Amino acid sequence: MSTYKPKIVRARLHTKRKREDGEELQENGYIKKEDEYFDGLEVFLSLWEYDRHSAWHLWNWKKEDDETVMLAFYEAEKKHPLQRYKGDFERFKADWKAGEYDPVIVYAFPFRAVEVLEVIQEEENNIDKAEVKKKITQAKEAEYQKRRRQRMKKRNRHRKRSWKRCEVPDCKNCPFPLCEN
DSSP: OOOEEOEEEEEEEOOSOBOTTSOBOOBTTBOOHHHHHHTTOEEEEEEOTTTTTOSEEEEEEOGGGHHHHHHHHHHHHHHSTTOTTTTOHHHHHHHHHHTOOOOSSOOEEOGGGEEEEEEEEOOEEOOOHHHHHHHHHHHHHHHHHHHHHHHHHHHHHTTOOOOOOOOSTTOSSOSSTTOOO
16 A cells, blocks of 8 residues: 655754844845744654655644744734735634634745754655556546546437337338338
8 A cells, every 4th residue: 555654853943044143134024923933942844745845844833832833823824815814813813722723824944944853753655656647547537538428418418319110111211210111
């Protein structure tokens, strides 16, 4: 059976970057507010093949850091194009506490902002690429056949005819298409 498990680590985040003289570096002219919340936190991160191992993804966090992570997510939500909770922190907080919050974002951290403290799980990739390609081809073919049947059903719906057999013996120009005479 093909399986995939990402690499999971316990890490400390260093999202506020500083120059050698101590001045904070700003990305795109400002330090993102949510980065301030994550700076110094110890969290669990994952590294995935689907994005070619380009960044660490937030996997989980300690229970005592839940309030801080909640505030960071709220800051990120305010900047998201959907802006589901913009100006409504109480509704966001209620959804968060009830476990009904569904993030529209995936938190990713660059490698330079992560200090790996412990490897919890190594990446495991037992996926057979030939098997995956075969399954994709089969799924595409099945979808094609499904669409083909739907088109035929639609086409035949408009061609309803009554197929009768001719009852006239020895007819030459029978109007019935299935006439055996």
